[in-house]
Amino acid sequence: xxxxxxxxxxxxxxxxxxxxxxxxxxxxxxxxxxxxxxxxxxxxxxxxxxxxxxxxxxxxxxxxxxxxxxxxxxxxxxxxxxxxxxxxxxxxxxxxxxxxxxxxxxxxxxxxxxxxxxxxxxxxxxxxxxxxxxxxxxxxxxxxxxxxxxxxxxxxxxxxxxxxxxxxxxxxxxxxxxxxxxxxxxxxxxxxxxxxxxxxxxxxxxxxxxxxxxxxxxxxxxxxxxxxxxxxxxxxxxxxxxxxxxxxxxxxxxxxxxxxxxxxxxxxxxxxxxxxxxxxxxxxxxxxxxxxxxxxxxxxxxxxxxxxxxxxxxxxxxxxxxxxxxxxxxxxxxxxxxxxxxxxxxxxxxxxxxxxxxxxxxxxxxxxxxxxxxxxxxxxxxxxxxxxxx
Numbered sequence: 001x002x003x004x005x006x007x008x009x010x011x012x013x014x015x016x017x018x019x020x021x022x023x024x025x026x027x028x029x030x031x032x033x034x035x036x037x038x039x040x041x042x043x044x045x046x047x048x049x050x051x052x053x054x055x056x057x058x059x060x061x062x063x064x065x066x067x068x069x070x071x072x073x074x075x076x077x078x079x080x081x082x083x084x085x086x087x088x089x090x091x092x093x094x095x096x097x098x099x100x101x102x103x104x105x106x107x108x109x110x111x112x113x114x115x116x117x118x119x120x121x122x123x124x125x126x127x128x129x130x131x132x133x134x135x136x137x138x139x140x141x142x143x144x145x146x147x148x149x150x151x152x153x154x155x156x157x158x159x160x161x162x163x164x165x166x167x168x169x170x171x172x173x174x175x176x177x178x179x180x181x182x183x184x185x186x187x188x189x190x191x192x193x194x195x196x197x198x199x200x201x202x203x204x205x206x207x208x209x210x211x212x213x214x215x216x217x218x219x220x221x222x223x224x225x226x227x228x229x230x231x232x233x234x235x236x237x238x239x240x241x242x243x244x245x246x247x248x249x250x251x252x253x254x255x256x257x258x259x260x261x262x263x264x265x266x267x268x269x270x271x272x273x274x275x276x277x278x279x280x281x282x283x284x285x286x287x288x289x290x291x292x293x294x295x296x297x298x299x300x301x302x303x304x305x306x307x308x309x310x311x312x313x314x315x316x317x318x319x320x321x322x323x324x325x326x327x328x329x330x331x332x333x334x335x336x337x338x339x340x341x342x343x344x345x346x347x348x349x350x351x352x353x354x355x356x357x358x359x360x361x362x363x364x365x366x367x368x369x370x371x372x373x374x375x376x377x378x379x380x381x382x383x384x385x386x387x388x389x390x
């Protein structure tokens with residue numbers, strides 16, 4: 001039995017229970033005399049004031065009936081006198097006992113839009129993260145055993161095979177974090193979940209779940225990259241990281257004492273390039289010889305992520321040091337934070353793109369009387385003891 005530690009999962013569960021016991025039942029809400037089915041709940045990441053914090057697609061026939069009803073002068077009834085309108089507002093009352101209560105629910109352009117009570121949502125989420133720390137969002141899976149295998153690869157890897165290996169390593173880390181027991185390559189067990197990672201989309205293995213890993217392509221030829229091997233790509237990334245570090249630390253970066261640091265940055269950059277997009281999708285990389293900060297064009301690049309991660313770690317460590325020295329007062333209690341000040345969209349939206357690897361987890365830094373929300377790669381709101389190396 002999974003333990004629901006994630007607030008989004010809890011909201012989905014509460015919504016499902018609510019719809020199941022609603023008078024119309026079967027996952028429906030009533031609006032203007034029609035029943036409207038509720039599909040899978042989606043968490044939105046931008047334009048929240050218009051799109052809602054969460055949304056769900058309604059059926060086409062429901063949308064058609066709703067439009068005809070709204071456009072008809074025959075049914076020009078003031079909302080406050082419309083019984084069905086009142087029913088839709090009932091969810092705001094019934095959800096007041098939820099951890100994430102719904103402030104408003106509307107049907108617009110074939111979508112149900114759910115607007116949360118922002119002040120309560122932030123306070124609840126921040127409190128949950130602060131309480132559970134690195135365990136926030138994880139589930140207790142008991143004794144579930146998983147076997148993770150992949151295609152056999154040669155000693156001389158190409159970039160696609162390297163992506164396959166990195167994906168397997170990351171998947172094992174995620175499963176272990178979620179409480180699963182993962183068998184080693186030499187272990188076998190009959191009663192287990194079998195996962196197999198492959199580059200071959202046509203491969204089917206009996207009694208196994210097949211996960212297809214997309215190949216690595218050259219962005220200029222749109223073909224699978226076969227000329228550049230992992231060592232060569234590592235050297236390209238080392239040049240990129242060296243050039244970026246020169247702007248920050250000066251020409252001393254070219255000295256031998258910096259080689260280990262630059263190599264580590266390059267290795268992390270490669271992993272971000274390979275793993276930031278959906279695993280089943282191919283990755284297109286710029287293999288040009290010159291300095292190319294962003295070789296994978298669908299995100300802001302590893303320099304941006306690594307720099308901002310390091311900056312946050314530095315800020316938090318410096319703050320903790322100043323608190324210990326008596327220069328700064330400690331952070332105020334969450335009970336004393338005025339979350340109602342989070343009224344601007346820039347303060348509440350997750351502006352980073354979603355990926356398969358990066359979960360949308362809250363990280364909060366707050367001053368004396370207000371809070372500010374930052375998206376982060378980490379579960380824990382304190383970054384000083386964590387690392388993003390994968």
